[in-house]
Amino acid sequence: MTVDNTSVGSGGTRVGDPGLGGSNSIDAIREDDILDAPPTGAVPTAPRGRKVDSVWKLYFRKPGTIAFLIVLAVVAIASFIGPYFAGNPVATVNPTLLPPSFEFPMGTDQLGRDYLPRVLLGGQVSLLVGFTVALLCMTLGLIIGGLAGFYGGLADAFLVKVAEFFQVLPGIVLALVAAALFGANIWVIVIILSVTMWPAVARIVRAEALRISQLGYVESARAAGFHSTRILWSDVIPNAMPPVIVATTMTVGRAILIESALAFLGIGDAEQPSWGALLNSAQSYMATGWWLALFPGLCIFLVVLAINMLGDSLNDSLNPSIGKVK
Amino acid sequence: MSTSTARNASPAAPARGTTLLTVRDLAVRLPTGTKNEVRAVNSVSLTVGRGDRVGIVGESGSGKSVTGRAIAGLLPGSPRVRVSGSIVFDGDEMVGAPPKAWQAIRSRRVGMIFQDPLTFLNPTMKIGKQVQESIVARRQPGVNVREEVLRFLSLAGLQDVAVLASRFPHELSGGMRQRVLIAIAIAKLPELIIADEPTTALDATVQQHVLRSLDETVSTLGTSLILISHDLAVVAGMTDRIYVMYGGRVVETGTTASVMGSPRHPYTRALLRSVTSLTDEGVDLYSIPPALRAQLDAGALDVVIDHDRDGDPDPALGAEGEVRAS
């Protein structure tokens, strides 16, 4: 969900925390402490070269980062490797609707299937869709946004209109239409989500490309005789990456949420239900099997939370706010 | 170096009347990055008497702006900003004073004029309202605020003030906006005005007009003035005394006439020479030699040459300003 202001140029989702603490000040002038100034521009200055290292170092030193990366890793491992160890997800031999117990850590569902392996398997689709969509968005966004911001003029105007067009129809709605007309299919969903979510990334790429194109070294590269395209790919794009990476991270989260919403509405793979699909079936059993609704949703929540937190702290690492220095 | 040559001929005594502000060994440390800090101001001392006009001149990074802000209490609010030393305003020590004390100073006694009138005016608030806030902060009952607003706008050199007061900053030209900043500063009837690069963001022709407005306003109200600029011409034309700063320190001070006429510190000499080389015919453009800079940065020339105190040039300095081996 990104936003374009008509005259004030703030970009997409920007989040920032005040201050990073640091050394104590005791002999400071006791002052009205209006919070430390955040970044003043809509996009962070792209760190380059050695500065990038310091951004990464900062990032990994934050306690949250490691913790959430572990969460993601655990979920990924649990989804892809866990099922081999967890039990049989399709055998309907057990008593139905058993609450969680030692034997069945997540209980059994309405057909007597062990719920734990089903939940674990459910992660596969959600994670795959999330990351695939994000990667496609990043690629499309880089290409289109880069071209628009770098070349400007008519190409830019045209591409902006194209982006606007793809943003008008919400992904969920378009996916529903496609499902109605073509039947539900995981690839259709991936394509539709990518098609409706790339404009958000492209917007950020474009803003960065515009900004970077005006910096001195692009002019000098041109003067040195470098081909425009080459400048775009070897200089402009790499320096635009930091906010793009943040945006792509956030896209993973959003894509997972939309995919699970679609699965909840019955649009997804019938063979291998994703978390959303599990929640769909769980709806009828809210009174009799609360665990059926709890666990898949909890998984979605944990994964998206971890991803959002990681994106957030990445954003913070890129825009450390120390207070204005004039 | 054109306006008001009369200024240069004023008496050499440091204070006309009583002393208003005494700064001694002021040091300000500002955070850079997440862990380091830099000494933006390093042991600066200066005095301003009532009705005095004092200039602080130096290149960017010399710490002159930070000094001005420290005196006005407008450093960034981050706890990592550290101030030490002494700032005595009308007998009261301000370093370490509670926020309320600073607020009282800022609302009634010290006014600040900033550099870039476009960004320093609230874009969503009418001009009249912004000036009005200054007047109201004075807490003077029985004052017709509306009239006062118009009075100060006129005093600052603006025309059609009734109409102007209901406009927004974006509707005014650069010169007009700067005059609004002047009006805001003087409307509180301060004892001291600190002008930080008040004309740097303006065109050359507009600069002269705005400076004249400032000159007249300050004369009319009898306010003390600290004029901070990198532009020697601006400072020379409007001040009685001058402090030359480099690298967070004062290197030379005295009456404007004395310092400009016979500079003794190598840096001041180099500075003057580079300025005159711009305008003098047949002279190559002079810039501060790297060797001198190296000496300055290494602290080899950390002396304060005070024209009012020292009779003879510092014996540690050679005729050409090089440091003699002792």
Added chain:
Amino acid sequence: MKAAFLHYGKLLLSSFILFIAVITVLFFLLEIAPGDPVQALLGDSPVSDEFRAQIVASFGLDKSVWERYFIYLGNTLTGNLGLSFGSSMTVAELIMSRIGNTLALALPAFVISTAGGIFLGAIAARTRSKALDGAISGTSVAFFSLPNFWLGLILIMIFSIWLGWLPTQGKSPYGQDGIALQYLILPVITMATTELAYKARIMRSSMIEALGQDFIDTARSKGLSRDRVMWRHALPNALLPMITVSGYSLGFALAGSVVVERVFGWPGMGLLLYDAVQRSNNQVVLGVVIVITISILIINFLTDVVYGLVDPRVRAKFARSSRSAS
């Protein structure tokens, strides 16, 4: 004024073009859908020959592609969205009968999430307590990482099933017309919560960014209290981007109503869409999608208009250009 009309006229025109583009895409999807066009419109359910003949006539399905396109376009623009089988109403009538219910959810949710988001975001930016700020920021991220339909399920399980305080489904007790208040509570909370969290985050960063602007220094230099600086200077500027964010998110909320209405069995446009997708009642599907698209375009347009009215810079831009034109 004229410039304003020109600007908004252009905006309106481009919205209209976008609308046509969307209809074209939908038509295209219909064309490439598997099976014959009649089946694409009717879905899988068998229909009487009469009905079929009606459809063929109404949509000109026996004519060439171009003719079909223009008939479809014409139909849509005149409000003829086709017929729904299994119902005596036309699609348009059907949608109109249900849209009220969706608005009954979307509008309160919009008001709550916008007001709440602004409030919490402002508090988070204002507070000096890192704990409070962290708490608000943290819970915000957590809440917008939740799938909102899962939140709905959990709320039902807690408040309806376990505690029995609120009803589980529907908009009113059986047999009763209109909307009963206690039925409204959970769905509105579900719709509002994730939006609120998102807006709180945006507001917070918008406030922090506003606080970092230069004019805050000017405000501080007037000796204004911290609160005054925050609420009278930072807040109005921080609200500007919020207008755009809120407006655009309302449009997306309409689309997302499908999911919430499904959870609560709420008979609105979203549920209509869902049912139609399940039964491949494609005319209804397309009809709802078209209505959603129009709504989003209208909302976006209105948002831009409101923004233009509120931001003095945009107003000034129009005033300036019309002044220079005359």
